Amino acid sequence: MNGPASGTALSIVGLxxxxxxxxxxxxxxxxxxxxxxxxxxxxxxxxKTTTMSIIAGYLQADGGTVxxxxxxxxxxxxxxxxxxxxxxxxxxxxxxxxxxxxxxWGRLQGIPGARIGDAVDSVLASVLLGDxxxxxISTLSHGMRRRVTVASALVGDPAxxxxxxxxxxxxxxxxxxxxxxxxxxxxxxxxxxxxxxxxELESLCDRVVVxxxxxxxxxxxxAAVTGADREVTITLAPPxxxxxxxxxxxxxxxxxxxxxxxxxxxxxxxxxxxxxLLAVGARVVEVRQGSSLEARVLADTSGPG
Amino acid sequence: xxxxxxxxxxxxxxxxxxxxxxxxxxxxxxxxxxGIGFSVWLYxxxxxxxxxxxxxxxxxxxxxxxxxxxxxxxxxxxxxxxLSPFVGGDDAAHALLSQPxxxxxxxxxxxxxLPMVLVFTASxxxxxxxxxxxxxxxxxxxxxxxxxFGKLFGQLALGVTAAALGIVLAWxxxxxxxxxxxxxxxxxxxxxxxAWSVAFSLPFLGMAVGASLLIGNPNGARVLSALTxxxxxxxxxxxxxxxxxxxxxxxxxxxxFVALAIPTEYWADFWSTDPGVLAAALGRSAxxxxxxxxxxxxxxxxxxx
Numbered sequence: 001m002n003g004p005a006s007g008t009a010l011s012i013v014g015l016x017x018x019x020x021x022x023x024x025x026x027x028x029x030x031x032x033x034x035x036x037x038x039x040x041x042x043x044x045x046x047x048k049t050t051t052m053s054i055i056a057g058y059l060q061a062d063g064g065t066v067x068x069x070x071x072x073x074x075x076x077x078x079x080x081x082x083x084x085x086x087x088x089x090x091x092x093x094x095x096x097x098x099x100x101x102x103x104x105w106g107r108l109q110g111i112p113g114a115r116i117g118d119a120v121d122s123v124l125a126s127v128l129l130g131d132x133x134x135x136x137i138s139t140l141s142h143g144m145r146r147r148v149t150v151a152s153a154l155v156g157d158p159a160x161x162x163x164x165x166x167x168x169x170x171x172x173x174x175x176x177x178x179x180x181x182x183x184x185x186x187x188x189x190x191x192x193x194x195x196x197x198x199x200e201l202e203s204l205c206d207r208v209v210v211x212x213x214x215x216x217x218x219x220x221x222x223a224a225v226t227g228a229d230r231e232v233t234i235t236l237a238p239p240x241x242x243x244x245x246x247x248x249x250x251x252x253x254x255x256x257x258x259x260x261x262x263x264x265x266x267x268x269x270x271x272x273x274x275x276x277l278l279a280v281g282a283r284v285v286e287v288r289q290g291s292s293l294e295a296r297v298l299a300d301t302s303g304p305g
Numbered sequence: 306x307x308x309x310x311x312x313x314x315x316x317x318x319x320x321x322x323x324x325x326x327x328x329x330x331x332x333x334x335x336x337x338x339x340g341i342g343f344s345v346w347l348y349x350x351x352x353x354x355x356x357x358x359x360x361x362x363x364x365x366x367x368x369x370x371x372x373x374x375x376x377x378x379x380x381x382x383x384x385x386x387x388l389s390p391f392v393g394g395d396d397a398a399h400a401l402l403s404q405p406x407x408x409x410x411x412x413x414x415x416x417x418x419l420p421m422v423l424v425f426t427a428s429x430x431x432x433x434x435x436x437x438x439x440x441x442x443x444x445x446x447x448x449x450x451x452x453x454f455g456k457l458f459g460q461l462a463l464g465v466t467a468a469a470l471g472i473v474l475a476w477x478x479x480x481x482x483x484x485x486x487x488x489x490x491x492x493x494x495x496x497x498x499x500a501w502s503v504a505f506s507l508p509f510l511g512m513a514v515g516a517s518l519l520i521g522n523p524n525g526a527r528v529l530s531a532l533t534x535x536x537x538x539x540x541x542x543x544x545x546x547x548x549x550x551x552x553x554x555x556x557x558x559x560x561x562f563v564a565l566a567i568p569t570e571y572w573a574d575f576w577s578t579d580p581g582v583l584a585a586a587l588g589r590s591a592x593x594x595x596x597x598x599x600x601x602x603x604x605x606x607x608x609x610x
Binding site: 100 | 318
């Protein structure tokens with residue numbers, strides 16, 4: 001699918017949105033490179049769904065600009081067939097079947113009549129619903145309905161996909177399958193995904209945007225945000241050897257952080273540090289590259305807004 | 306432009322399909338056909354009673370099937386007396402009586418029933434989807450104007466289907482229950498009267514869809530439509546009284562102007578045999594439908610969904 005020449009699929013600058021007295025978005029700014037899978041993270045009320053809704057054109061921004069696929073703010077005609085979205089809490093029409101819904105939605109997004117059947121079959125198969133294509137939505141489980149909405153976001157191979165809590169309500173096997181499906185889009189489709197499951201985002205995304213109180217508080221490559229490119233955390237089992245410096249408040253935890261001018265690579269520095277620790281009798285139980293995304297987000301944000 | 310028309314058509318098809326799947330369609334058809342069937346039955350009963358009375362007066366045996374003494378009833382003015390309150394007076398009734406009376410009678414019921422049915426079904430069409438947020442699946446695929454028009458035409462198609470089936474039912478019942486009706490003339494009269502019923506119903510449809518576009522709560526939209534529908538004749542009576550009291554002064558002129566927006570004020574025009582009056586009535590109906598629809602759409606276009 002085509003994207004903008006600049007290589008930036010989504011650019012948001014100074015986005016503002018107020019609901020009554022609540023400032024939901026406060027000069028929010030971030031960008032998403034073309035072909036990347038970007039996680040949108042933040043506590044409840046941080047403005048994730050509001051941001052997604054403005055990008056999709058459901059909500060009108062009070063200020064700021066959104067440039068989607070280099071064609072300005074979302075417009076159903078301009079962006080026809082290029083944007084797919086999984087809205088967080090939209091209910092599916094219960095009397096229809098997945099095939100009926102996806103067919104009419106596919107038609108509306110400009111999929112030619114000759115291709116629509118194949119496109120619908122293919123996307124339903126990709127969410128493991130091929131055998132329930134003709135069952136009424138009302139007879140499907142919550143997880144199956146969720147997968148129909150995921151299919152609605154992916155039908156027609158859009159260039160940009162917005163997913164708000166895509167694995168909510170899915171069992172572990174379904175969630176894993178969905179993550180694998182999304183990961184397979186990397187490089188050809190830009191995905192902006194919001195979720196509270198940070199471990200899931202850490203394994204799926206190559207980029208992350210953290211927002212809090214309607215502002216972007218951190219943005220960058222996943223490895224840079226988690227410190228995976230410059231940090232190693234080593235956990236020791238007691239008894240701890242004397243003379244080893246631990247992280248404040250976390251006895252047994254040793255943090256190795258590469259400084260900017262360190263000539264060594266991270267594996268070299270890690271090997272050297274481990275050798276030092278083993279030499280003084282330390283019992284190493286875990287070596288982890290970087291901090292968890294969860295730890296970073298908790299450090300960056302102020303909790304529920 | 307073509308894309309816009311196609312999108313409108315797909316939304317209308319989807320709307321009609323949803324009505325069939327949720328059984329709203331069947332309910333509407335049954336309600337309307339029930340009313341039309343009742344009107345034919347009532348006609349046969351009233352006619353039988355009038356003919357029995359006439360036979361007694363003339364000292365001749367009563368007919369077994371109503372309709373044989375219709376020419377006599379037409380001659381003595383009884384039928385004209387029945388019709389005149391519904392068609393705008395004695396002159397209009399007299400002018401219409403060259404057509405099969407059953408067709409006119411069913412036309413009166415159709416003009417009363419069809420707006421009611423359309424107000425009931427169309428007032429929840431958009432607001433229910435706004436409430437469940439399922440409209441978000443459409444918003445990312447087509448424009449708000451196409452959605453609104455698609456819903457309007459989908460509901461209109463629902464009404465037209467009910468009206469067409471009503472013609473068949475009334476024709477069949479009429480031929481079976483009442484004698485003396487030339488089949489072709491009855492069919493044509495039913496077609497023409499039903500077509501004018503649809504035209505008369507347009508402002509009510511515009512009002513109902515407009516309310517649905519205006520208010521996000523389907524019950525609120527239904528209440529607004531129902532109140533407007535049932536209080537319209539009352540409002541018209543109050544306006545006429547004010548015009549009578551105030552004459553041509555400011556208040557009188559204002560009331561006269563406001564009365565132009567009340568669709569029931571044009572009931573009698575649809576019974577005229579003058580093509581100019583009928584064309585003007587059709588134009589006013591279409592204009593009122595557009596105004597009511599546009600009033601709702603102006604809000605729908607800007608609101609957060």
